[in-house]
Amino acid sequence: MPTLGIDLGGTFARAAVVDGGGKMLASAKVALAERSPTGVVETIAQAAAAAVKGAGVPVSSCGVGAAAQIHKDSGVLSVAPNLGWRNVPLGQMLTARLGQPVRVVNDLAAAAWGELHAGAGRGASDLLVVFVGSGVGSAIIANAKLLDGAGGVAGELGHIKVVPGGRRCGCGELGCLEAYAGGHNLITQTRELLAAGRSPKLVELTDGDPARVTPVTLELAAEAGEDASREVYERAAQFLALAVANQVTVLNPARLILGGGVLTHCVGMRRRVVEGVQSWASQVSREGLLITESELGDDSGIIGAALLAA
Amino acid sequence: MPTLGIDLGGTFARAAVVDGGGKMLASAKVALAERSPTGVVETIAQAAAAAVKGAGVPVSSCGVGAAAQIHKDSGVLSVAPNLGWRNVPLGQMLTARLGQPVRVVNDLAAAAWGELHAGAGRGASDLLVVFVGSGVGSAIIANAKLLDGAGGVAGELGHIKVVPGGRRCGCGELGCLEAYAGGHNLITQTRELLAAGRSPKLVELTDGDPARVTPVTLELAAEAGEDASREVYERAAQFLALAVANQVTVLNPARLILGGGVLTHCVGMRRRVVEGVQSWASQVSREGLLITESELGDDSGIIGAALLAA
Numbered sequence: 001m002p003t004l005g006i007d008l009g010g011t012f013a014r015a016a017v018v019d020g021g022g023k024m025l026a027s028a029k030v031a032l033a034e035r036s037p038t039g040v041v042e043t044i045a046q047a048a049a050a051a052v053k054g055a056g057v058p059v060s061s062c063g064v065g066a067a068a069q070i071h072k073d074s075g076v077l078s079v080a081p082n083l084g085w086r087n088v089p090l091g092q093m094l095t096a097r098l099g100q101p102v103r104v105v106n107d108l109a110a111a112a113w114g115e116l117h118a119g120a121g122r123g124a125s126d127l128l129v130v131f132v133g134s135g136v137g138s139a140i141i142a143n144a145k146l147l148d149g150a151g152g153v154a155g156e157l158g159h160i161k162v163v164p165g166g167r168r169c170g171c172g173e174l175g176c177l178e179a180y181a182g183g184h185n186l187i188t189q190t191r192e193l194l195a196a197g198r199s200p201k202l203v204e205l206t207d208g209d210p211a212r213v214t215p216v217t218l219e220l221a222a223e224a225g226e227d228a229s230r231e232v233y234e235r236a237a238q239f240l241a242l243a244v245a246n247q248v249t250v251l252n253p254a255r256l257i258l259g260g261g262v263l264t265h266c267v268g269m270r271r272r273v274v275e276g277v278q279s280w281a282s283q284v285s286r287e288g289l290l291i292t293e294s295e296l297g298d299d300s301g302i303i304g305a306a307l308l309a310a
Numbered sequence: 311m312p313t314l315g316i317d318l319g320g321t322f323a324r325a326a327v328v329d330g331g332g333k334m335l336a337s338a339k340v341a342l343a344e345r346s347p348t349g350v351v352e353t354i355a356q357a358a359a360a361a362v363k364g365a366g367v368p369v370s371s372c373g374v375g376a377a378a379q380i381h382k383d384s385g386v387l388s389v390a391p392n393l394g395w396r397n398v399p400l401g402q403m404l405t406a407r408l409g410q411p412v413r414v415v416n417d418l419a420a421a422a423w424g425e426l427h428a429g430a431g432r433g434a435s436d437l438l439v440v441f442v443g444s445g446v447g448s449a450i451i452a453n454a455k456l457l458d459g460a461g462g463v464a465g466e467l468g469h470i471k472v473v474p475g476g477r478r479c480g481c482g483e484l485g486c487l488e489a490y491a492g493g494h495n496l497i498t499q500t501r502e503l504l505a506a507g508r509s510p511k512l513v514e515l516t517d518g519d520p521a522r523v524t525p526v527t528l529e530l531a532a533e534a535g536e537d538a539s540r541e542v543y544e545r546a547a548q549f550l551a552l553a554v555a556n557q558v559t560v561l562n563p564a565r566l567i568l569g570g571g572v573l574t575h576c577v578g579m580r581r582r583v584v585e586g587v588q589s590w591a592s593q594v595s596r597e598g599l600l601i602t603e604s605e606l607g608d609d610s611g612i613i614g615a616a617l618l619a620a
Contacts, residue, residue: 069594078594079594124460125460126459126460138560140560142452142455142457142459142464143455143457143458145453147452147453147457147561148453148562149436149452149561149562149563149595150434150435150436150562150563150564150598150599151562151594151595151597151598152562153562153592153594153595154452154560154561154562155560155562156559156560156562156592156594156595157559157560159559159592160555160556160559160560160592161552161555161556161559161590164548164552164589164590171592171593172593173592173593175590176592238474242471242474245470245471246470246471246556247560249466249467249469249470249471250448250450250464250465250466250467250470250557250560251457251459251464252458252459252460252461252462252463252464252465252466253459253460254460279474280471280474280485282463282466282469282470282481282483282486283481283482283483284379284388284389284461284463284466285459285461285463285466287461288460288461289460
């Protein structure tokens with residue numbers, strides 16, 4: 001029987017009915033009207049009902065991928081920064097609301113599972129999945145299983161330290177990779193250059209409007225050769241590429257799957273990551289490594305969540 | 311029935327008869343007379359016979375831990391730098407010689423398995439084991455299984471790049487962690503300081519004899535506050551501590567087990583690694599992490615190899 005996949009973001013809940021082969025039969029997206037746990041549960045239920053209605057078939061169970069640290073087994077979201085939540089028993093609440101078994105996992109874990117079974121990871125058992133969007137996330141599949149770690153928070157590549165004592169990250173700590181290379185922080189750093197009047201090129205690209213800054217803006221200014229932009233961009237690219245290369249060395253995956261808005265739209269940044277892996281991952285870990293783009297893109301998480309619930 | 315564990319180093323073969331609980335019943339150590347594959351197989355057989363004779367009980371199978379990259383499943387040593395071997399089918403040769411099933415694994419993987427079942431990892435399912443001896447090695451246990459990677463070479467923490475384009479490593483690549491923080495390279499770097507006449511303190515500690523340099527010599531000179539030695543030492547300690555901390559962030563192990571000659575004898579270096587993990591691993595990965603010393607020490611590999619064969 002098909003299952004239900006939920007992608008819980010900071011502003012929307014998406015639901016999809018997915019068959020056993022990872023094909024989406026129908027989906028629905030509903031804006032989060034309010035961010036209280038009960039409000040979000042209602043919105044998810046609404047999206048779920050719409051997707052089930054669209055598919056016209058019943059579902060047996062539900063999987064949720066959420067941008068959060070999730071307590072292993074219990075489905076409690078210990079920290080969900082986008083929603084401002086701490087210790088919300090989402091799994092239990094949704095099970096009661098939907099009257100179905102619900103499994104809650106980290107969004108990147110769901111995405112990796114989706115790619116493994118229905119995307120760019122098909123046929124492999126060992127994957128490293130790196131998504132760079134507003135943050136930097138990763139998930140590890142080893143021997144065809146999710147590597148979740150003792151506390152369920154494995155894969156937090158965005159929070160390795162690249163500059164001890166460096167820029168403050170959204171997680172509250174200093175010098176994380178995400179503080180330099182995550183999309184949100186690329187924008188922040190670019191706006192800092194703009195505000196400091198250090199980049200005529202950025203002014204030209206944005207008409208001086210900080211609201212128009214995107215990671216692509218920074219890439220264009222850097223590629224135009226402007227020093228201040230290049231410094232910020234090169235630093236981010238180097239940190240990201242080296243971090244990914246080093247994880248390839250340690251984990252020896254069969255495939256490295258790259259996705260997320262920054263790596264999709266900043267073509268130069270993606271190229272730097274690929275070149276970095278080819279240069280810096282150990283030779284034995286590079287042999288036989290396939291570097292590929294995410295095949296399911298934005299749908300990897302919702303499909304993976306549904307398949308994890310099957 | 312007990313099994314046989316073999317620890318194949320660059321100069322000795324050790325064999326031990328180990329019971330199902332990881333207890334060594336008897337062991338034997340034989341110097342490698344010659345390093346040809348057939349010569350080494352004979353030496354291993356000799357050590358094995360001595361250990362079995364000492365134990366006075368038969369064994370059912372044999373596990374080998376070797377400082378080598380080992381092809382998954384086949385037991386072929388693709389590269390064994392200490393022995394100067396390439397593509398030696400050691401598993402097959404030993405199976406024929408001993409008349410028993412033989413499993414060959416990387417020495418760090420064997421050590422991690424030993425610690426998991428009979429040492430500092432008992433009761434946990436997720437371990438990161440880091441040994442710093444002449445090289446820097448690590449192994450990962452996830453969900454009570456060895457993480458071996460697609461090609462069987464996962465865990466090569468010593469060969470992550472810490473300085474792209476930096477010092478040449480024994481593996482032939484540039485800028486590996488091991489090129490800065492492995493015991494062999496700590497000695498090389500210290501001898502460079504001595505040869506360059508940059509360190510009166512090192513001259514004092516060694517009577518100017520490069521043959522007397524050990525990693526502890528460097529630590530003593532650095533702790534005495536001498537700039538040149540401190541620079542080399544601090545760089546090694548920082549790279550090592552940051553690398554281990556970042557792996558804790560990504561892997562979220564329940565326990566971090568530290569061992570090997572450098573981390574055993576260089577107390578300051580071990581302290582730096584522990585402090586680095588406490589400072590730089592992400593908060594969520596530090597929660598509930600136990601940092602501990604290897605309990606089995608030099609026997610972890612031989613015990614683990616025997617248990618892997620059980």
